[in-house]
Amino acid sequence: MIVPSDKPIALIDCNNFYVSCERVFDPRLHGIPVIVLSNNDGCAVARSDESKAIGIRMGDPVFKIRDLMKRHGVVALSSNYTLYGDMSRRVVDTLHDFSPRFEVYSIDETFVDLSGFGSRMEAHATAMRAAVRRATGIPTCVGIAPTKTLSKLANYAAKKNPIFGGVCNLMRDDVRDYVMQRIPVGEIWGVGRATEAKLIAQGITTAAQLRDMPLALGRKVGTVVLERLVAELRGVACIDFEDVPPQRKGMAVTRSAGTPMMTFDVLAQALSAHATRAAEKLRQHGLVAGTITVFFHTNKHKPERPQHSASRSVRLSPMSNNTFELVEAAIAAARRGWKGDPSGNGCGYTKAGVVLDDLIPQEDVPAMLFPPERPRNAKVMDALDAINDRFGKKKMVTAREGFDKKAWTTKADMRSPRYTTRITELPVIRI
DNA sequence: TCTGGGGTCCTAGGACCC
DNA sequence: TCTGGGGTCCTAGGACCC
Numbered sequence: 460m461i462v463p464s465d466k467p468i469a470l471i472d473c474n475n476f477y478v479s480c481e482r483v484f485d486p487r488l489h490g491i492p493v494i495v496l497s498n499n500d501g502c503a504v505a506r507s508d509e510s511k512a513i514g515i516r517m518g519d520p521v522f523k524i525r526d527l528m529k530r531h532g533v534v535a536l537s538s539n540y541t542l543y544g545d546m547s548r549r550v551v552d553t554l555h556d557f558s559p560r561f562e563v564y565s566i567d568e569t570f571v572d573l574s575g576f577g578s579r580m581e582a583h584a585t586a587m588r589a590a591v592r593r594a595t596g597i598p599t600c601v602g603i604a605p606t607k608t609l610s611k612l613a614n615y616a617a618k619k620n621p622i623f624g625g626v627c628n629l630m631r632d633d634v635r636d637y638v639m640q641r642i643p644v645g646e647i648w649g650v651g652r653a654t655e656a657k658l659i660a661q662g663i664t665t666a667a668q669l670r671d672m673p674l675a676l677g678r679k680v681g682t683v684v685l686e687r688l689v690a691e692l693r694g695v696a697c698i699d700f701e702d703v704p705p706q707r708k709g710m711a712v713t714r715s716a717g718t719p720m721m722t723f724d725v726l727a728q729a730l731s732a733h734a735t736r737a738a739e740k741l742r743q744h745g746l747v748a749g750t751i752t753v754f755f756h757t758n759k760h761k762p763e764r765p766q767h768s769a770s771r772s773v774r775l776s777p778m779s780n781n782t783f784e785l786v787e788a789a790i791a792a793a794r795r796g797w798k799g800d801p802s803g804n805g806c807g808y809t810k811a812g813v814v815l816d817d818l819i820p821q822e823d824v825p826a827m828l829f830p831p832e833r834p835r836n837a838k839v840m841d842a843l844d845a846i847n848d849r850f851g852k853k854k855m856v857t858a859r860e861g862f863d864k865k866a867w868t869t870k871a872d873m874r875s876p877r878y879t880t881r882i883t884e885l886p887v888i889r890i
Numbered sequence: 891t892c893t894g895g896g897g898t899c900c901t902a903g904g905a906c907c908c
Numbered sequence: 909t910c911t912g913g914g915g916t917c918c919t920a921g922g923a924c925c926c
Contacts, residue, residue, distance in 0.1 A: 496894085497893085497894035497895075498894045498895060499892090499893090499894065500892085500894095501892075501893050501894055502893060502894065504894070504895095518893085518894085519893090520892070520893040521892070521893085522891075522892040522893075523892090523893080525892090538894085682899095682900060682901070683900075683901095684899075684900070707897085707898095708897090708898080709896090709897075709898090710896085710897090711895080711896055711897080712895090712896090713894090713895060713896080714894090714895080715893085715894070715895090758893085759893090760892095760893055810894095812895090814896095869894095870892095
């Protein structure tokens, strides 16, 4: 017998997180439309309320909204992940005081177990918001409900409707039903464009209607995922609370190029840089990879130009997190996928990446009967990491990557200072 | 001129085995 | 002329998330 859950789960979600981070350090950004751009300064990935109000949508490409931005004086900033990552850590640190059990779900959202707070849970959530605001300057909203999907829904309501005062509690059936009848099905966590279209075709347009859909029909229209989602909307918890992060399965470093990469050398430089970064990430997490895949492709938004895309994988044996081994493997794989004209020029690749799979903790690597000679051992990697840690990223790189990056590096022309993590970029106050 | 990056999960279908 | 069935594993691709 499956019974609905009565354990309250809170979702605390930072409002317009990237923009809010920027505003903490530059108060001039308050009250005006601000957007934060994706890598390569391509699209808007975060918008202030003012930017949303003038019609800028999530993911809008900058070149398409240039007029709108000019008309309304929109301030656009390149993304500054160093800053956002550090601010995110500070937000989570604050939450430690509010529950022994929480799950950091993304850079700006955390699920918090509020079991045991009884009738005080709303007051507790309000105190949590105030504490985060005080400690970091970041505004948040909280949704409370018996399942993760419903707490996402509650959070959405808290953000949309000021009547809730930033905390929406959907533990009560009547409030929950009221809210669910008013939320469009496409806004539900787990319903994307494709599923939304299928549901609307079935006449299902609200969260309440999706909740009342027969489970079997849910499975037929979608998959087991949609069936589970329907159950979650009924208050049956199907998605586990992961307070211990699961072992990650893959890892990727991919970038768009500032200008198309025409020659194999330039592509190899970019892929070397990505493989180098990927190896660093592996070592930071104490992992090794069993498979490396490289891919590169031309600009899909320009179908009138010649198109080409390639993806090649290599097994790493022995498994590795060694920069030199990964760079070598990446280039060998790229050579197999490379397509150039007779003069040696390629198609102008605009994006390339390195993907690592079959990750396991370094200490779990199976021993080999006949291990190959590996002169570039862990000590060299330690030294490499120590130098780049002390003197700054990319101070020491492989010759394959080199220091001349103009041909492929990503654009980030409007990045704010790394206020909290670089001593040279501290904010300065003049009195 | 200019369109992000890094993840997870599920399914279908082919290869392979007995 | 007739030519199985059931299981597992792997991969590619789709959908979704932030």
